[in-house]
Amino acid sequence: MSDTVTAGLHDGSSEVVRAAEEMAARLPGPLSVFARIAYNYRWSWTSGGAELFSSIDPLRWERSGCNPVRLLLEASADALARTAANTDLVGKANTLWQEIQDDRGRVHTAGRASPQRPVAFLCAEFAVHQSLPIYAGGLGVLAGDILKEASDLGVPMVAVGLLYRQGYFLQRLDRSGYQHEYWIPLDPERVPAALVRNHEGRPLTVTVPLRGRQLTVQLWRVQVGSVPLFLLDADRPENSRTDRWITARLYESNRAIRLAQYALLGIGSMRVLAAMGLNPSVVHLNEGHAALAPLELARRDIAAGVDRHTAFTAARERTVFTTHTPVGAGNEGYDIAEIAEVLGDFPADIGMDFEAFLQLGRTRPDNPAEPFVMTPLGIKMSRAANGVSQRHGQVSRQMWQPLFPERPVDTVPIGHVTNGVHVPTWLAPEMRELLDRHLAPGWMSRQTDPATWAAVDDIPDEEVWRLRSLLRAELVEWVRDRSVANRLARSDSRELVAAAERGFSADALTIGFARRLATYKRLYLLTMEPQRVADLISSQEHPMQLILAGKAHPDDEDGKRSAQGLFGFKAIPHAGERVAFIDNYDLGIASRLVAGCDLWVNLPRPPLEASGTSGMKVVLNGGLNLSVLDGWWAEAFDGENGWAIPGDTVFDPGVQDTRDAAAFYDLLEHDVAPLFYDRAADGVPHGWVRRVKRSLRTNGPRFSAARMVHDYVDTVYTVRADSDSQAQGHA
Numbered sequence: 001m002s003d004t005v006t007a008g009l010h011d012g013s014s015e016v017v018r019a020a021e022e023m024a025a026r027l028p029g030p031l032s033v034f035a036r037i038a039y040n041y042r043w044s045w046t047s048g049g050a051e052l053f054s055s056i057d058p059l060r061w062e063r064s065g066c067n068p069v070r071l072l073l074e075a076s077a078d079a080l081a082r083t084a085a086n087t088d089l090v091g092k093a094n095t096l097w098q099e100i101q102d103d104r105g106r107v108h109t110a111g112r113a114s115p116q117r118p119v120a121f122l123c124a125e126f127a128v129h130q131s132l133p134i135y136a137g138g139l140g141v142l143a144g145d146i147l148k149e150a151s152d153l154g155v156p157m158v159a160v161g162l163l164y165r166q167g168y169f170l171q172r173l174d175r176s177g178y179q180h181e182y183w184i185p186l187d188p189e190r191v192p193a194a195l196v197r198n199h200e201g202r203p204l205t206v207t208v209p210l211r212g213r214q215l216t217v218q219l220w221r222v223q224v225g226s227v228p229l230f231l232l233d234a235d236r237p238e239n240s241r242t243d244r245w246i247t248a249r250l251y252e253s254n255r256a257i258r259l260a261q262y263a264l265l266g267i268g269s270m271r272v273l274a275a276m277g278l279n280p281s282v283v284h285l286n287e288g289h290a291a292l293a294p295l296e297l298a299r300r301d302i303a304a305g306v307d308r309h310t311a312f313t314a315a316r317e318r319t320v321f322t323t324h325t326p327v328g329a330g331n332e333g334y335d336i337a338e339i340a341e342v343l344g345d346f347p348a349d350i351g352m353d354f355e356a357f358l359q360l361g362r363t364r365p366d367n368p369a370e371p372f373v374m375t376p377l378g379i380k381m382s383r384a385a386n387g388v389s390q391r392h393g394q395v396s397r398q399m400w401q402p403l404f405p406e407r408p409v410d411t412v413p414i415g416h417v418t419n420g421v422h423v424p425t426w427l428a429p430e431m432r433e434l435l436d437r438h439l440a441p442g443w444m445s446r447q448t449d450p451a452t453w454a455a456v457d458d459i460p461d462e463e464v465w466r467l468r469s470l471l472r473a474e475l476v477e478w479v480r481d482r483s484v485a486n487r488l489a490r491s492d493s494r495e496l497v498a499a500a501e502r503g504f505s506a507d508a509l510t511i512g513f514a515r516r517l518a519t520y521k522r523l524y525l526l527t528m529e530p531q532r533v534a535d536l537i538s539s540q541e542h543p544m545q546l547i548l549a550g551k552a553h554p555d556d557e558d559g560k561r562s563a564q565g566l567f568g569f570k571a572i573p574h575a576g577e578r579v580a581f582i583d584n585y586d587l588g589i590a591s592r593l594v595a596g597c598d599l600w601v602n603l604p605r606p607p608l609e610a611s612g613t614s615g616m617k618v619v620l621n622g623g624l625n626l627s628v629l630d631g632w633w634a635e636a637f638d639g640e641n642g643w644a645i646p647g648d649t650v651f652d653p654g655v656q657d658t659r660d661a662a663a664f665y666d667l668l669e670h671d672v673a674p675l676f677y678d679r680a681a682d683g684v685p686h687g688w689v690r691r692v693k694r695s696l697r698t699n700g701p702r703f704s705a706a707r708m709v710h711d712y713v714d715t716v717y718t719v720r721a722d723s724d725s726q727a728q729g730h731a
């Protein structure tokens, strides 16, 4: 189970092995291999991996949240005995385990990173799998996809995040559509994580100076293929009750605690890596939360006698920074008192007086009114910075130009690496099977080559359509189940529950809109012209159904109200059978929606969508996108691989909303629905299928995590003589 990156260190690799062996010892002999597989998330993106576990007990598998550790702990003796006697299944498990073992040998040098000096990838959230709920949305999904792809490509990487004992919140909408939150504690012993121990066999801990005290943190290791994910955990007896809460909740509401989380991630990550003897060649700050990490690197050098200038230069040389949003909430500012309370003496430890330290977090250092923001700190303390799409690169150069007063916007050293999605994770099994049948053998390892996808054109239209209809039918069946349960839980009327029971059609044009309920995503455009919406929804000729999902941050009243606005649909005839809001959007729900929807809609206010990734997942499964030309779609849309709403920015947001909503309804009514329902004698909408093929062919190779990780390795993790062109990345 240990990997070549870190063999022989006290880095938790032997604890992961021990946890798996302890589990194996409780199971019938032939099932030991299931325990080993359970402790490496590699199974989750291997064909047949999930089926191994669900075959043990399909109901319990669902109930455990698809968590293999819980499943194996909770499955009945009968179910285990039955599985142990199933030689076919045990054989498959052994084959999968062999594959995981084979991965380990493939880690190689990539850019500056080597197995001895890996990339340290830091992020506040990681969405590796639905059974490890330490993520909120797109940022976490992207981080999880990067780890999986780094494993697939053999890029030497270790990741550090926080173990939130209560994760992000769970969501329940009430009858009015208002969001309520609740939290369920995560038991780290019941997920595939192992506590890292030191050479004495005691939990490895480090201390981090926070809020005038020394916070003690321990560390869990989760194996993501060949990449270890280390999670810091403040739930230690040495800490006060309040301090233990620091790692309770992702994006905690209390500002001081949130700031303490970020400080812990930045400083603590560097300390635990050092305590394990890991010395990263590159420290990748994935968003600003971890931006104190390079300062901790400098502090260490300064404590060893290095002068401040040299220490800062060296720290910057090792650090790269990715900014993920131009939206204010993602670039949060802290005032002097907040910084002083949480960070205490840390500035003094790096030889800075408090005012000089504050200047690091400001765009205009000499403006005392400006709060301390992590993004400017990250940009200043890194040798390369990038946004996450071509357009977001431009927006970021403009936004952060004041940091480089001597440079015109075009030469601001912020490049871009467009996001991508991990193909084996997001491809529905049936779609994977279709592509395996029609693309050249081994196509997955050549997924970034346009030639690989050219063969999509030769797949018979009937086959594509049959697959799309199957995926839609699976989604519809599940939406019925979920909507009945959600509506009963909301105490909706009997008619509305009955409508969910008999509603939703396996043949109707199925439209998905699922994302964080942040204001800039403009959910309200969906209901802006009630009469037109009513006409579209209740159309007999071109029936449409709409599946909605998404969470609003607990403090975001506007976001919550936007969900409530959607419940205005209830008043529209037929909406009960054709519109559903599914509670609790997560990775599991996302994978169903992106597989089954025909059309995926995204209506962000331009230019605020840094990238967006859910539409890329839809492409892989043969769905089509209708989106504002912002984020990734601005570089993906070619006129025939989906539909677009103009992405220019109108000065008056109200005018823009009216215009964009009308464009959206027009496209639905005049383009999307007629094409979907234009059937030939064989029942196949050939025009629609042509678009699907074009979407796969043009966007399949460009928006995969493989392309993205290659870009990071080639342009960001690499060594280049000219540091300016380095920082420019793709710009």
Ligand SMILES: *Cc1c(COP(=O)(O)O)cnc(C)c1O
Residues within 6 Å of the ligand: 136, 137, 138, 139, 141, 514, 515, 516, 585, 586, 587, 590, 591, 611, 612, 613, 614, 615, 617
């Ligand atoms: C892919 C994904 C996202 C990102 O969605 P965008 O709105 O396209 O950025 C968010 N949440 C979940 C659960 C996802 O799977």
